[in-house]
Amino acid sequence: MPTFSNRVSTFGTTIFSEINVLAAQHNAVNLGQGRPDFDTPSDIVQASVKALTDGLHNQYPPGNGTAEIRKGVADHANRFYNLDIDPDRGVLATAGATEAVFSSILGLVDPGDEVIVIEPYFDSYVPNLIMAGAKPVFVPLHPPEWTLDPDELRKAFTPKTRAILWNSPQNPTGRVFTVEEMTLVADLCKEHDVVVISDEVYEHLVFEPAKHVPIATLPGMFERTVTIGSFGKSFSATGWKLGWVYGHPDLVAGAMRAHQFVTFAVHHASQIAGGYALHLDGSYYENLQAMYTTKRDLMMEALTGAGIKAKVPEGTYFVMGDFSDVFDGDDMAFTQHLIKNIGVACIPPSPFYCEEHRYIAGKLARFAFCKSDATLKEAGERMRKLKG
Numbered sequence: 001m002p003t004f005s006n007r008v009s010t011f012g013t014t015i016f017s018e019i020n021v022l023a024a025q026h027n028a029v030n031l032g033q034g035r036p037d038f039d040t041p042s043d044i045v046q047a048s049v050k051a052l053t054d055g056l057h058n059q060y061p062p063g064n065g066t067a068e069i070r071k072g073v074a075d076h077a078n079r080f081y082n083l084d085i086d087p088d089r090g091v092l093a094t095a096g097a098t099e100a101v102f103s104s105i106l107g108l109v110d111p112g113d114e115v116i117v118i119e120p121y122f123d124s125y126v127p128n129l130i131m132a133g134a135k136p137v138f139v140p141l142h143p144p145e146w147t148l149d150p151d152e153l154r155k156a157f158t159p160k161t162r163a164i165l166w167n168s169p170q171n172p173t174g175r176v177f178t179v180e181e182m183t184l185v186a187d188l189c190k191e192h193d194v195v196v197i198s199d200e201v202y203e204h205l206v207f208e209p210a211k212h213v214p215i216a217t218l219p220g221m222f223e224r225t226v227t228i229g230s231f232g233k234s235f236s237a238t239g240w241k242l243g244w245v246y247g248h249p250d251l252v253a254g255a256m257r258a259h260q261f262v263t264f265a266v267h268h269a270s271q272i273a274g275g276y277a278l279h280l281d282g283s284y285y286e287n288l289q290a291m292y293t294t295k296r297d298l299m300m301e302a303l304t305g306a307g308i309k310a311k312v313p314e315g316t317y318f319v320m321g322d323f324s325d326v327f328d329g330d331d332m333a334f335t336q337h338l339i340k341n342i343g344v345a346c347i348p349p350s351p352f353y354c355e356e357h358r359y360i361a362g363k364l365a366r367f368a369f370c371k372s373d374a375t376l377k378e379a380g381e382r383m384r385k386l387k388g
């Protein structure tokens with residue numbers, strides 16, 4: 001009997017699913033997957049409930065998204081980044097940022113093209129490229145500061161390079177790249193006529209004094225960049241799976257062509273609520289950052305108490321810890337030990353690297369701090385045992 005295709009034959013179960021199962025079995029405090037364990041703000045939920053009950057939203061929404069979400073994304077990009085986005089042709093609503101990345105790759109990259117991937121990378125990028133028939137070309141960030149080596153980056157650009165998958169604020173390192181760092185990327189993209197697929201889902205999770213600057217705002221970059229956002233990250237609603245792509249209409253058209261035959265359209269009521277949420281005033285975002293700054297500090301306290309070294313994240317709700325002072329083994333063994341013997345779950349980062357660069361993750365673990373303060377304190381208490 002025929003089974004699955006060659007295309008997916010190398011894909012295992014995602015590390016997040018594996019860790020969630022193990023964490024549940026051992027009743028561990030789960031700092032693994034980046035899913036908030038607190039509620040979406042109630043006014044946003046109410047906007048969705050109203051949309052579901054007003055009798056207008058049981059039909060397929062427009063393929064590129066409702067007018068509400070498209071205007072929300074365009075207005076938001078204008079308010080925060082002074083970008084002039086066409087809500088009709090320059091925005092596409094997707095099933096989370098995950099689909100936004102995949103539809104962008106399918107719509108902008110051809111089989112055989114090379115696509116630069118910065119490591120450690122978000123786990124769907126490489127399978128997405130494989131499914132599109134493209135070739136990932138890996139460039140690692142260097143710990144402990146998680147910087148790019150300009151020569152390594154330069155060498156990765158070849159005549160076959162079609163795109164770079166850019167992610168800032170970066171999961172899992174917590175880096176928010178500086179304008180200087182991004183200027184190097186931008187210059188190389190312009191020199192080699194390369195498209196940027198810019199995953200900016202953590203755009204509002206940035207800690208002072210870091211500042212998020214979309215790469216599309218650098219000179220000459222708007223024409224060659226699609227930018228991706230996530231309702232789940234900005235509004236603590238990962239389960240709603242709503243995301244978007246915005247940018248130059250000629251590039252968004254590529255993502256749209258793919259999207260219409262991937263999902264066609266996405267959940268109507270969520271898009272209405274998304275349009276509402278994107279128009280919330282500045283205090284919403286200030287409160288979000290303040291809340292996450294407290295959580296980041298609690299997370300850092302927990303790591304310090306456990307004897308785990310880490311660069312304080314500049315953004316996102318992740319931190320990469322170096323456990324070499326308290327555990328003798330690799331990231332996979334450490335994760336098992338932490339879950340089974342200490343009662344805390346984290347993510348081993350080696351699956352976010354190619355074979356050649358996997359050694360970089362050997363003594364590292366990723367912790368997610370999008371959790372209630374009580375959960376973070378409990379994790380800190382349990383992790384103290386590591387030092388002992």
Ligand SMILES: Cc1ncc(COP(=O)(O)O)c(C=O)c1O
Binds near residue numbers: 097122241243
């Ligand atoms: C860097 C990055 N991109 C994309 C996603 C996916 O976002 P969504 O849940 O909106 O599909 C995530 C989720 O963790 C992420 O960390």
